[in-house]
Amino acid sequence: MAAILIIDDDHMILRLLSRMVEKMGHQPTTSETLGEGLELARRQPFDVVFLDVRLPDGNGLEGLPELRANGAGPEVIIMTGQGDPDGAELAIKNGAWDYIEKPASVDKMRLPLLRALDYRHERQQQAAPKVLKREDIVGDSPALQVCLEIMAQAAASDGNVLINGETGTGKELFAWGIHRNSARADKSFVVVDCTALPETLVESLLFGHVRGSFTGADRSQRGLIEQAHGGTLFLDEVGELPMGLQKSFLRVLQERRFRPVGGNTEISSDFRLIAATNRDLEEMVAQGQFRQDLFFRLRTFSLDLPALRERGEDLPELVNHHLTRLCQRYKLRPKGFAPDFLEALQAYAWPGNVRELVNVLERSLSAAQDEAILYAYHLPTYLRVEVTKASLRRPEQGDLPVSVDLAPLERLPSLAKVRDQAAAAAEKRYLRDLLARTHGDIQKTCAISELSRGRLYALLKKHGLSRKS
């Protein structure tokens, strides 16, 4: 008997699905809200979840990663009352089993459930999966779990993989992870950096060339495709691959055969392709900048890596992992970090993702020298400034003395008064936070705030703050 969770605020759907599930010999559990559904999934394992999109307390799609990460990773069937192709895409990308539109007949709802249960049954019959070598991939957030699952599937197959993600999200790390977990792990992992190679060089580097094929070719050279024989070819920033070469490369992907520049005979190479990009290839296809047939051929598996800001819960583990690794690399004694250090990191937006985080940790280590604990003070100045500015931009409750749209007209103060009060509140909060960060060090506080010592003391008195505030 399988355990089925149904999350929908429509009583009729709940009754209909519950009856269907019971008739199939399984155990239904129902919930009318997303929050309650997530709580149920945290408490007990489910095999399949029917999840409505529009729920009273939120969008069901937002709960999908967490649902998938719970227990035995239930299969999730998304239900919606409205046609929403973007929502469907998001659901499938986040690992939903299927997507059905309401109203749907009982048969239409039964079919995906049957298939999902068959799939789980088959998976359970298989031998225990081998442990995934994660290399430097750190974290357990739902968003990362989805990626690890796809990474494991890709590693077990020999299909082409397309990895999408912003700069610094770890595209090469995942490509390496797929290679290391695949049957080709003992062979070469060959990197082709499409942004680093001038257009004139790419063809001969990829395909190789024979002696005399062009000016300067005074000896034959094996190309990177040939060097990847038996192993993995990693095409980094594939969006930069020149249009002219995309056609030749497509043929290589189809036939695994190619002709070196100036050569008469074809060479075969048995390689597995992993491509990565931070560009929207679909958009490039629409604009005629990337071949559609190559795009389709590349994405047998598609892996969308989350930005660091989308998996903030992984930050403490990432910081711990990389600090330990960096201390080992630089032969430093292990260092800890104070709460304010982590708080500042958590308040930052990380446009450069994990790569930027590692650079920031490295610079903090450098600034801390022999100190055993890292404080926010050790962080690079640009980051501290950014975090402070962001905290000042964020409106806090009570910033404004009145709510303009709620207060009676006769009680509304003048704009000047509102402005003065808001400025005073921001000034007080800035000074309080800055003193906390500098641990009451007046000299540092003056330097960062660009206030004279006299002016700083006057402001502290005005706002009733002390050095230890």
Added chain:
Amino acid sequence: MNLICYMPAELAANHPLRRLMLHGMPKFTRQVYESLPGLERRLTCPGEPESILVLVVSDLQALESLVAMGDLCQAHPVVLVLPEDQDSLHGLAHRLRPRFMTSLTCASAEMEAVLTRLGSRTQSDPGAASGRAKISPEERRAGSERELGA
């Protein structure tokens, strides 16, 4: 743009690659090392801006030593220069995951083009230390060893 280059002492003084690394590409700041321990000392200095690592390998032993440094080299984009007619080194060389791999007969113009492209990307990358903001003197720890032509 920063360049760290390891180049064995036996590479001829008038070799185009040596000339390029020591005197070419004025936009790069560079640190050139002729010994592997010197290179290793430099790579174990924390907080330096991200650099492109150019490794000129003379033989299998040198390549093995560089591969053994592993993590230290892979913290940077690697450009690898192998001796001529040494296809047998390719398998081991890929363990360093080079962004560009060539041989000693490579034209200087090609090498310069690749380094310039890598350098401009490193500068514009929001994740790279050098791409965000210069490290202030107080953040920076002295200790980088500059052996030649810096």
